[in-house]
Amino acid sequence: MDGQAEALTRKAIDLALTGDMGALRLCLDRIMPARKDRPVIFELPTINSAQDAAKVSSAVLAAVASGDLTPADAGEISKLIDTWVKAFETAELAERLERLERMTHQ
Numbered sequence: 488m489d490g491q492a493e494a495l496t497r498k499a500i501d502l503a504l505t506g507d508m509g510a511l512r513l514c515l516d517r518i519m520p521a522r523k524d525r526p527v528i529f530e531l532p533t534i535n536s537a538q539d540a541a542k543v544s545s546a547v548l549a550a551v552a553s554g555d556l557t558p559a560d561a562g563e564i565s566k567l568i569d570t571w572v573k574a575f576e577t578a579e580l581a582e583r584l585e586r587l588e589r590m591t592h593q
Contacts, residue, residue, distance in 0.1 A: 527564070529555050537579075540572045 502510035529550045532542045547564050550556040556564070 524563070527556060527560050534568075534571060537572050537575055540568050543568055 499510045499513055503514045531546050532539060534540060534543055544565065547556065547561050547568070551558055551561045
């Protein structure tokens with residue numbers, strides 16, 4: 488089948504151009520794939536500290552409970568929150584280390 492990829496592709500295009508709806512859908516799905524996600528709009532508390540992330544997680548759970556978010560969307564948003572917390576903690580640790588180094592060099 489590997490050697491026939493070009494011929495199969497050409498045949499699908501030819502069929503699509505003659506009005507074959509299945510072939511047309513196949514070609515369009517390759518040219519313009521359907522979006523796998525979409526923007527999600529809902530209220531979130533501001534995140535200024537790692538502790539605020541717990542409030543945001545609660546807001547995400549509340550949005551799922553009220554039907555404003557799907558569990559899948561909540562899972563993706565939770566990953567974003569986790570990434571933010573890790574970045575915040577890393578920056579905070581780097582700042583602490585820098586302060587300790589300054590203190591030991593004085």
